[in-house]
Amino acid sequence: MKNKLAKIHNKAAEVSELLKLMAHADRMVVLCLLSAGEMGVSELREHTKLSQSAFSQHLGVLRKNELVKIRKESQQVFYSLADGRVSLLLNALQQAFCPPDESDKE
Incomplete structure (x- = not known):
């Protein structure tokens, strides 16, 4: 039990920072997409109500913290999730808050 508690204390700050990054509504939408x-x-930009500048800043935060990665193809930039922990958290959040309904199965 002592080792488990020490591990929890060691990881608490890291988990807290990750959740803070994900907690912003606009960044959450991007991550969910x-x-x-x-x-x-x-x-991605089409699904937000943010200005170009604000949207770019949020993407920059996600890139800087290595939650997303980019791939460039000619003049286009593509984003994808870069951190497997984010995928796991998003799956759990989607099950809790956005469970599939019948219209999603079509």
């Missing part, structure tokens, strides 16, 4: 697979930056 990317949980379905890679998307182009312009397609």
Whole structure:
């Protein structure tokens, strides 16, 4: 039990920081969209109500903290999730808050 408690204390700050990064509503939308697979930056942008500048800043935060990665193809930039822990957390959150309904099965 002592070792487990020490591990919890050691990881608490790391987990807290990850959750803080994910906790912003606009970043959460981006991460949820990317949980379905890679998307182009312009397609991601279409799903937000943010200005171009604010959207770019949020993507920068996600990139800087290595939650997403980019792939460039010619003039296009594609984003995808870079951290497997984010995928696991998003799956749990989607099951808890966005369970599939009958219309999702069509």
